[in-house]
Amino acid sequence: MRLSIYRFNPETDLKPRMQDYELAPEAGDKKLLDALMRLKTIDDSLSFRRSCREGVCGSDAMNINGRNGLACLTPLIGLKEPVVLRPLPGFPVIRDLIVDMTQFFAHYHSIKPYLINDTVPPERERLQSPAEREKLNGLYECILCACCSSFCPSFWWNPDKFIGPAGLLQAYRFISDSRDTATAERLAYLDDVYRLFRCRTIMNCTEVCPKGLSPSHAIERIRQALVRESS
Amino acid sequence: MRLFLGQRAWVLQRVTALVLLFLLALGAATLLTGPPLGYERWHALATSTHGAVLIVVFFAALGLHGWIGIRDIALDYIHAPMLRLALLAVVGVILFAIVIRVVLTMAVHFARGA
Amino acid sequence: MRARVEAAPKFLNLLQIRFPIGAIASIGHRISGVLLVLSLPLLALALDRSLRSEAEFAALRDLVSAPWRAMLLALLVWAATHHLLAGIRHLLMDVGLGSGLSRARTSAWAVIVAAAIVALIAAARWLS
Numbered sequence: 049m050r051l052s053i054y055r056f057n058p059e060t061d062l063k064p065r066m067q068d069y070e071l072a073p074e075a076g077d078k079k080l081l082d083a084l085m086r087l088k089t090i091d092d093s094l095s096f097r098r099s100c101r102e103g104v105c106g107s108d109a110m111n112i113n114g115r116n117g118l119a120c121l122t123p124l125i126g127l128k129e130p131v132v133l134r135p136l137p138g139f140p141v142i143r144d145l146i147v148d149m150t151q152f153f154a155h156y157h158s159i160k161p162y163l164i165n166d167t168v169p170p171e172r173e174r175l176q177s178p179a180e181r182e183k184l185n186g187l188y189e190c191i192l193c194a195c196c197s198s199f200c201p202s203f204w205w206n207p208d209k210f211i212g213p214a215g216l217l218q219a220y221r222f223i224s225d226s227r228d229t230a231t232a233e234r235l236a237y238l239d240d241v242y243r244l245f246r247c248r249t250i251m252n253c254t255e256v257c258p259k260g261l262s263p264s265h266a267i268e269r270i271r272q273a274l275v276r277e278s279s
Numbered sequence: 280m281r282l283f284l285g286q287r288a289w290v291l292q293r294v295t296a297l298v299l300l301f302l303l304a305l306g307a308a309t310l311l312t313g314p315p316l317g318y319e320r321w322h323a324l325a326t327s328t329h330g331a332v333l334i335v336v337f338f339a340a341l342g343l344h345g346w347i348g349i350r351d352i353a354l355d356y357i358h359a360p361m362l363r364l365a366l367l368a369v370v371g372v373i374l375f376a377i378v379i380r381v382v383l384t385m386a387v388h389f390a391r392g393a
Numbered sequence: 394m395r396a397r398v399e400a401a402p403k404f405l406n407l408l409q410i411r412f413p414i415g416a417i418a419s420i421g422h423r424i425s426g427v428l429l430v431l432s433l434p435l436l437a438l439a440l441d442r443s444l445r446s447e448a449e450f451a452a453l454r455d456l457v458s459a460p461w462r463a464m465l466l467a468l469l470v471w472a473a474t475h476h477l478l479a480g481i482r483h484l485l486m487d488v489g490l491g492s493g494l495s496r497a498r499t500s501a502w503a504v505i506v507a508a509a510i511v512a513l514i515a516a517a518r519w520l521s
């Protein structure tokens with residue numbers, strides 16, 4: 049198979065370049081990540097992140113043939129050749145396919161991604177009814193891979209101010225949690241031209257989420273909650 | 280300072296959109312039914328009290344809706360604060376002038392028609 | 394370290410990114426919106442002229458006799474139709490109607506195709 053990969057070494061390169069590779073995949077190579085691992089045995093200067101190799105850790109997000117995805121969840125079968133691999137769009141490139149996620153995680157932390165509850169804790173745990181627990185489905189599964197935020201045009205234009213789909217999905221995860229008591233504060237924080245309202249419902253985020261989640265739907269629900277709050 | 284920040288502009292964009300949608304539907308229903316539209320009928324419709332008021336409301340909603348849209352575009356692509364402010368001010372003044380112009384137009388023709 | 398991060402390149406070549414259909418509908422919404430704002434002064438003038446006299450009213454109808462003006466008007470017809478339909482789509486999605494991915498894709502296609510067809514019909518009528 050043929051691949052064309054974005055290369056940039058900050059120590060030697062002034063500008064990024066594309067490098068072509070020829071690779072003969074072996075029988076067990078099913079996913080794009082397998083091919084990349086094999087490629088690394090040929091050219092060990094090629095850099096990319098990976099860990100779990102099964103869509104759990106969120107570290108091998110990249111732009112694959114123009115769309116964001118996880119290499120470990122992308123089957124080799126059906127990939128158009130040459131397979132063009134680039135780092136996540138709009139993120140500063142550290143080296144090759146590795147991007148700087150500092151800002152992405154800063155947005156994540158800004159929405160206070162933990163339960164806030166000042167009431168006296170019960171003797172055992174805070175219980176949820178099955179219906180309350182059900183509300184977290186489609187939200188808690190996010191692995192913070194950044195496929196969505198890095199595919200969102202609104203995030204490209206204002207990466208420092210717009211929280212982005214990943215952070216907003218997480219924000220809604222805590223807004224929906226029956227055990228969290230800070231909903232009003234969370235909503236007040238999000239009611240901002242930049243933080244929430246840069247989203248134009250383009251839905252690029254939902255298009256590329258490798259976990260099949262829908263940040264655009266979470267954003268829609270946050271907006272509705274804001275309208276209800278203020279009316 | 281919360282005015283036009285965050286949710287308000289978003290809600291206003293939708294409210295003006297709904298107003299425009301309603302007026303367009305009303306206008307289309309009026310113009311496309313009944314006798315073919317010639318000068319006589321158009322003039323009578325537009326310079327009736329209802330017609331004149333609705334036309335002014337339509338342009339006011341258009342101006343507001345347009346300004347919010349331009350503001351969203353400026354927030355996305357223009358990051359120099361002064362440049363952005365200048366653009367939004369200029370567009371705002373022009374759109375406002377257009378609405379005033381429509382008010383004058385309707386006032387003149389309304390007075391002449393009456 | 395700082396200097397390096399500041400010099401870090403970014404990949405953001407829009408021509409090398411494959412945009413989903415929703416993004417195409419969205420950029421169309423934006424472009425058509427700008428066109429409509431730009432045409433607003435003309436619309437206000439047209440309103441005035443249409444009410445002045447029988448002759449001015451007829452002159453407005455004759456505008457499309459020049460091909461370049463007919464083309465321009467067809468472009469504005471596209472802008473108005475696309476913006477209107479895409480706007481209705483967004484209003485519905487805001488209240489949760491058709492905001493799932495597959496229906497949003499279908500409606501994005503529908504908006505793009507319908508607006509193009511309406512504009513083509515207008516152009517065909519005026520140019521023939």
Ligand code: SF4
Pocket residue numbers: 189190191192193194195196197213214217256257258259260261263
């Ligand atoms: S929402 Fe999906 S695409 Fe976005 S960070 Fe979470 S898992 Fe990744």
Ligand code: SF4
Pocket residue numbers: 199200201202203212213246247248249250251252253254263264267
């Ligand atoms: S729906 Fe909103 S958050 Fe998702 S890609 Fe579009 S603009 Fe970004």
Ligand code: FES
Pocket residue numbers: 097098099100101102103104105106107108109118119120121
């Ligand atoms: S390697 Fe962990 S998500 Fe792909």
